[in-house]
Amino acid sequence: MSPVLAGVLQLLALVAALALAYRPLGDHMARVYSSVRHLRVEKWIYRCIGADPAANLRWPAYLRGVLAFSAVSVLFLYLLQRLQGGLPGSLGFASIDPDQAFNTAASFVSNTNWQSYAGEQAMGHLVQTGGLAVQNFLSAAVGMAVAVALVRGFARSRTGELGNFWADLVRGTVRILLPLSLIGAIVLVACGAVQNFAGVHEVGQFLGGSQQWRGGAVASQEAIKELGTNGGGYFNANSAHPFENPNPFSNLFEIFLILLIPFALTRTFGRMTGSLRQGYAILAAMVAIWIAFVALMMWTEFHHGAPAYDIAGGALEGKETRFGVAGSSLFAVSTTLTSTGAVNSALSSFTGFGGGIAMLGMQLGEIAPGGVGSGLYGVLIMAVIAVFLAGLMVGRTPEYLGKKIGGREIKLAALYILITPALVLCFTAVALALPTPRDSLLNTGPHGFSEILYAYTSAANNNGSAFAGLAADTPWFNTSLGMVMLLGRFLPMVFVLALAGSLAERSPVPETSGTLRTDKPLFSGLLIATIVIVAALTYFPALALGPLAEGLAS
Amino acid sequence: MNDVMSMNGSAGGAARLFAASLRALLVLTVLCGVLYPLAVTGVAQGLFPHRANGSEIRERGTVVGSSLIGQRYDLPQAEGRKTPAPDLRWFQPRPSDGLSDNTVNTRYRLLVSGATNRAGDDKELIRSVREARAAVVRDNSTPGHPVRPSAVPPDAVLSSGSGLDPDISPAYAHLQVRRVAERNHLPAERVARLVDEHTRQRVLGFMGEPRVNVLELNVALRELTR
Numbered sequence: 001m002s003p004v005l006a007g008v009l010q011l012l013a014l015v016a017a018l019a020l021a022y023r024p025l026g027d028h029m030a031r032v033y034s035s036v037r038h039l040r041v042e043k044w045i046y047r048c049i050g051a052d053p054a055a056n057l058r059w060p061a062y063l064r065g066v067l068a069f070s071a072v073s074v075l076f077l078y079l080l081q082r083l084q085g086g087l088p089g090s091l092g093f094a095s096i097d098p099d100q101a102f103n104t105a106a107s108f109v110s111n112t113n114w115q116s117y118a119g120e121q122a123m124g125h126l127v128q129t130g131g132l133a134v135q136n137f138l139s140a141a142v143g144m145a146v147a148v149a150l151v152r153g154f155a156r157s158r159t160g161e162l163g164n165f166w167a168d169l170v171r172g173t174v175r176i177l178l179p180l181s182l183i184g185a186i187v188l189v190a191c192g193a194v195q196n197f198a199g200v201h202e203v204g205q206f207l208g209g210s211q212q213w214r215g216g217a218v219a220s221q222e223a224i225k226e227l228g229t230n231g232g233g234y235f236n237a238n239s240a241h242p243f244e245n246p247n248p249f250s251n252l253f254e255i256f257l258i259l260l261i262p263f264a265l266t267r268t269f270g271r272m273t274g275s276l277r278q279g280y281a282i283l284a285a286m287v288a289i290w291i292a293f294v295a296l297m298m299w300t301e302f303h304h305g306a307p308a309y310d311i312a313g314g315a316l317e318g319k320e321t322r323f324g325v326a327g328s329s330l331f332a333v334s335t336t337l338t339s340t341g342a343v344n345s346a347l348s349s350f351t352g353f354g355g356g357i358a359m360l361g362m363q364l365g366e367i368a369p370g371g372v373g374s375g376l377y378g379v380l381i382m383a384v385i386a387v388f389l390a391g392l393m394v395g396r397t398p399e400y401l402g403k404k405i406g407g408r409e410i411k412l413a414a415l416y417i418l419i420t421p422a423l424v425l426c427f428t429a430v431a432l433a434l435p436t437p438r439d440s441l442l443n444t445g446p447h448g449f450s451e452i453l454y455a456y457t458s459a460a461n462n463n464g465s466a467f468a469g470l471a472a473d474t475p476w477f478n479t480s481l482g483m484v485m486l487l488g489r490f491l492p493m494v495f496v497l498a499l500a501g502s503l504a505e506r507s508p509v510p511e512t513s514g515t516l517r518t519d520k521p522l523f524s525g526l527l528i529a530t531i532v533i534v535a536a537l538t539y540f541p542a543l544a545l546g547p548l549a550e551g552l553a554s
Numbered sequence: 555m556n557d558v559m560s561m562n563g564s565a566g567g568a569a570r571l572f573a574a575s576l577r578a579l580l581v582l583t584v585l586c587g588v589l590y591p592l593a594v595t596g597v598a599q600g601l602f603p604h605r606a607n608g609s610e611i612r613e614r615g616t617v618v619g620s621s622l623i624g625q626r627y628d629l630p631q632a633e634g635r636k637t638p639a640p641d642l643r644w645f646q647p648r649p650s651d652g653l654s655d656n657t658v659n660t661r662y663r664l665l666v667s668g669a670t671n672r673a674g675d676d677k678e679l680i681r682s683v684r685e686a687r688a689a690v691v692r693d694n695s696t697p698g699h700p701v702r703p704s705a706v707p708p709d710a711v712l713s714s715g716s717g718l719d720p721d722i723s724p725a726y727a728h729l730q731v732r733r734v735a736e737r738n739h740l741p742a743e744r745v746a747r748l749v750d751e752h753t754r755q756r757v758l759g760f761m762g763e764p765r766v767n768v769l770e771l772n773v774a775l776r777e778l779t780r
Contacts, residue, residue: 001756001759001760003763005760006756006760006761006762006763009760010760010761013760013761045578045581045582045585048577048578048580048581049574049577049578049581050573050574050577051574051578064571065571065575068568068571068572068574068575069575069578069579071572071575072572072575072576072579073575073579076576076579091659092659093658093659094658094659118656118666118667118668120656120664120665120666120667121656121657121658121659121662121664121666122658122659129587129591130583130587130588131587133586133587133591134582134583134586134587137582137586138579138582138586166574166578169578169582170578170582173582173585173586174585178585178586178590181590182590182593182594185594185598186594186597186598186601189594189597189598189601189602189605189606190601190602190605191605192605192609192622193605194605194606194607194608195594195595195598195599195606196595196598196599196606196607197595198607200662200664203608203610203617203619203620204616204617204618204619205618205619205625206613206618206619206625206627206644206769206772206773207627207628207641207644211619211623211625211665212662212663212664212665213608213623213664214662214664215607217591217594217595219594219598219606220590220591220594220595221591224586235667235716236666236667236668237667237668237669237715237716237717237718240667240669240714240715240716241667241716241718242620242622242623242624242716242718242719242720243608243622243623246609246622247757247762248756248757248761248762248763249757249758249761249762251761251762252761304674305674306673306674306675307674307675307680308672308674308675308676308679308680308683308712309674309708309712311680311683311684311687312683312687312708312711312712313704313706313707313708314707314708314709314712315674315708316708316709316712316714317669317670317672317674317679317712317713318652318669318670318671318712318713318714318715319712319714319715320714320715320716320719320721321648321709321714321719321721321722321723321763321765322719322721322762322763322765323762323763324762324763326763327761327762327763328715343715344715345669345715346652346669346670346671346715348669348671348672348673349669349670349671349672349673349674349679350674351674352673352674352675355673442671442672443671443672443673443676445675447673447675447676467671468668468669468671469671469672469673550673550675553675554674554675
């Protein structure tokens with residue numbers, strides 16, 4: 001069997017597995033966020049917090065919960081790293097420097113999981129398992145909570161109440177992320193991912209001497225790292241490390257975990273708004289973009305147009321033998337079209353076009369299917385823009401899901417789509433204008449420019465993958481990327497929750513013959529066009545200087 | 555109702571909100587950062603202790619590494635050489651130019667996994683590919699059986715993503731057969747059969763790529779030479 005055919009079959013197997021899980025998981029999540037019952041463990045948690053889970057909050061109060069909880073999380077994770085050297089369970093590792101500790105705390109709380117450290121040599125058991133892995137759960141649960149609040153904004157009328165942040169946070173963690181992670185982690189151990197709390201120890205080698213290994217709760221962190229679209233690796237090589245991703249099956253399984261919740265949330269959205277077809281229309285747009293990107297990536301990587309790969313006979317630099325070109329391409333697209341950023345191969349060593357495809361995937365706003373929660377609210381914002389554009393064309397006030405989209409809604413949606421590119425392009429420009437950040441570049445020319453553009457694209461979109469030639473552990477990059485990650489995560493959430501509050505206050509408008517049907521393939525096409533046009537207009541000049549220049553030269 | 559969220563933006567309200575956030579974080583940390591990993595560890599150590607502890611390979615009772623972690627098969631480093639020369643008795647793995655030693659907490663000698671991150675048009679990478687290919691051709695050409703440069707597969711000259719890739723392609727393994735057979739005074743057909751026995755096909759016929767685990771192959775080879 002040719003590697004290309006094997007790649008296509010892997011893609012089909014993945015689609016089949018995701019299709020099987022779509023309905024049960026999507027419906028389960030809709031029940032979780034609509035239920036009025038509380039599990040016993042949840043009641044106990046609410047008592048600890050001192051919160052009334054039945055209290056319905058308006059958007060400013062919901063937002064205050066999101067921000068306060070995330071701020072406390074950043075501070076806690078920062079202190080945990082700063083104090084690592086004196087805390088037990090740390091393998092005796094030293095405390096992390098202030099700039100790197102800030103960067104890492106911002107990174108994991110914002111669901112970005114950009115890493116300027118190498119996990120195996122810097123972070124002990126306590127920080128990895130008790131700090132970083134915990135934020136893998138909680139940042140994902142916060143993302144889902146905000147998405148569900150926006151869905152309620154569409155589904156509810158004349159109230160302004162969006163639900164309860166604590167209940168959404170706790171339920172997302174307890175009823176969705178924990179059970180799925182538990183199953184996922186055990187599957188990964190069965191494949192060969194390690195799961196122990198051993199210290200640093202010697203292991204013999206074939207020709208004598210020994211290697212030093214460290215133990216770790218790797219499988220349990222790996223499962224939620226993919227499921228929560230986080231992406232922060234236990235080891236420096238992330239999912240290329242054989243202890244994180246041991247074989248071709250675990251590779252496909254990890255891609256499945258990455259895509260599972262983001263795709264299924266469209267079903268949850270359809271359920272909660274009372275029209276499954278609305279969810280399918282959005283799903284169709286997501287799937288079309290994802291498959292198109294997979295096809296493009298496989299084409300360019302199998303074609304391997306780059307001088308070094310023409311000599312070698314294949315683009316295998318930075319790719320593992322067991323995954324090959326197809327398994328690496330599939331992973332790379334799935335991780336950059338979600339907010340995951342885990343990598344099973346070195347994106348910096350992909351062909352010029354391949355690296356550009358990964359970057360463009362993030363620049364679309366990570367909506368195909370996007371991060372857990374952030375993918376759904378991101379695509380719904382694009383849907384609002386799409387109905388607005390359609391309204392302009394025919395001269396009607398736009399409506400979406402029975403809600404009039406007025407000036408306030410459009411302003412909030414416009415702010416949402418402007419903030420991320422503004423962060424990316426401004427900070428890239430500043431980094432290039434300053435004298436010192438350029439010292440961090442490994443490669444020169446267009447690829448060097450791509451390294452910096454990629455870093456800010458990844459941070460602002462909360463992705464976390466890297467053109468890792470960039471030596472990012474400098475005070476400038478740690479601090480500026482940390483700020484960009486926080487702004488790129490929480491400013492959009494402000495606009496999303498404000499939009500949700502505004503929509504929830506509106507009265508529903510009856511559907512007429514002139515209403516644009518948003519549950520039809522036509523709307524899926526309009527949505528794709530909107531997403532592509534917005535990204536292209538914003539990023540084309542920057543992409544032309546980096547990956548396009550590199551790809552066309554070879 | 556004294557819900558913390560219904561407090562308005564007063565200073566007291568903010569303090570109570572932050573206190574509630576801290577309590578939420580702590581209780582969820584116990585759940586996700588203590589109970590969950592312990593539960594997974596318990597199941598893992600109960601059901602799959604060999605895998606959960608690193609899939610170690612033993613040769614006559616002695617641990618010689620992990621089937622998942624690649625290692626080097628080099629001669630002791632000679633004086634004046636920058637890098638040790640490969641021990642051509644054994645099957646050689648892929649290059650691992652992205653692998654490095656630990657730079658923090660340096661009382662340990664941990665391997666830091668990683669890739670070179672060189673771009674496909676990078677001069678350094680082009681140079682290293684040319685050199686690696688010349689070395690593969692030189693090392694594996696035996697009298698009467700010269701290796702053509704075009705026969706060298708890409709994995710023989712390009713580093714992996716982790717620097718710890720335990721596998722090579724069947725093509726690279728077969729390319730090394732004559733050299734290995736000669737150095738170990740074994741018939742080439744026997745060594746070729748050994749490679750075939752250790753070639754793993756794609757999982758279920760379509761997942762991943764065919765591969766040969768270098769450590770397992772070398773362990774079997776050493777058994778053959780005893």
